[in-house]
Amino acid sequence: MADSKQLYQEVILDHNRKPRNFGTLENASHTATGHNPLCGDHIGLALKLNGDAIDGIAFHGEACAICKASASMMTSTVKGKTRQEAETLIQEFRDMATGKLDLQRQPHHLGRLAVFAGVHDLPTRVKCAILPWHTLHAALHSVASTSTESEDDPMHAPIGGA
């Protein structure tokens, strides 16, 4: 069994206590709400796209430490990146969280987001970490609302209930 205390590292606790880019965004061009019906958590995400570049990003909502820290670190990471770079990170983060990406052996761009690798040993918490990324994917594709439980969503991860 994984030692879940390892997941609750200082960096995650810090982002939970002081989430970056937390709040609203004026003149947002893309928004989406992500919802995890299993636990009731929800994340609202607003983006400002300038051409292909993510110029601004903010999130708000109510969520656990894993989800809030994931959202905080995600927004810090994708700010200034292109849509394509963000899409790549979404895919890599999801693969890491579901155990499909071996950080040691396979190339990736996750950097310090690798602190979330341990979540894959906690099946019930995978969705908490993925929800913000799921919501970013929806916002980039102009889907107003999404859920970790929507079957046809490419981010759907079949994990046990809360």
Place this chain on the structure above:
Amino acid sequence: MSAIQASLKSRSSSLDVERIRADFPILKLRVGGKPLVYLDNAASSQMPQQVIDRLVRYQTTQHANIHRAVHYLSETATHEYEEARRKLQRFINAREDREVIFTSGTTEAINLVMHGYGRKFIGAGDEIILTTLEHHSNIVPWQMLCEEKGAIIRVVPINDAGELLVDAYEKLFNERTKFVGVMHVSNALGTINPIKPMIAFAHARGVPVLIDGAQAAPHMTVDVQDLDCDFYAFSGHKLCGPTGIGILYGKAALLEKMQPFKGGGDMILSVTFEKTTYNVIPHKFEAGTPPIAAAIGLGAAVDYLAATGMDKIAAHELDLLDYATEQVNRMPGVRIIGTAEKKAAVLSFALDGVHPHDVGTLLNEEGVAIRTGHHCAQPVMQRFKVPATSRASFAFYNTLAEVDALVAGIRTVQKIFG
């Protein structure tokens, strides 16, 4: 040992918890190197060796389909299945065994009443009274009925302690009120509702009452004749029995008036393509091959509980709850949600600045199993303006030392989150 712990220990001495724990093999498990502290009994309880043995004996020496063949095994299985029904009848003091219907659980039992009674006797503009405390399983079936028939749901509010406002309940009644559904004990808060006077009030106006007893039957003596409820539903796996089995008790006169819920074998007397005649109760509501082993296992579970003594179980669990409440109340930064005067076996709480999911994951690290989330009672969460709670729920095999482990675990969580 604190003074309160010592006094509680003497109070609950009538129940030999260590001897009881020896009956439950799963309680010897270690989780992540720590002894399992299982405090998620409101979700599902554990099974004693006596019930496991009964399932094995049935499966190794008694199994065949029931109510069908004339051979030895079929007759044996039929006898044991019907004997289990009589054990359940005695457990809830039903007047007759045919008033006890085997279902897959509480959810199916409530759906059975919705389809069998609701769809036949509730129509457009009729009103159904439910309460804020209800589990989704006693809300959603009635919403489905309302959507189909154009009936209306009225909701009994609760106070800040999580107690039903009985005055408000009484004021909801009018000439259109056709049905009342109320839970006996709240799964999210532990509130014991005053169902007996509520039933009497409804009956004085000719309105039948369904009681969701999922969280009551495992923790206290239930006497359906004394309560005078029309329907009483509960699940086997919450009272030391198998999953996939539960009970709907219904008054015979009502069950006879109702339409079948599911069609199929065993629920008929004769079938032609022109006309089918339905079987008598309870068989009218038990279409198809039932979970025979699970029913017999549930019979063994209520035998075990009855031998242990429901009153002793209730007294011990109240000791655990009182002790846990006192300990948690002393901790800064913890708020108990659900502070009703009469409570059973459930301690829901919120930690300042820590989401319940993080509490659950970190307590698991200490071997402590609790439930976190909305407990399938989102209206309750909305009432208390929380997205979720952490919930410790006790069974008679839990100990004061396990409450201490819970409290120590909460302290560890607080330390990590600083």
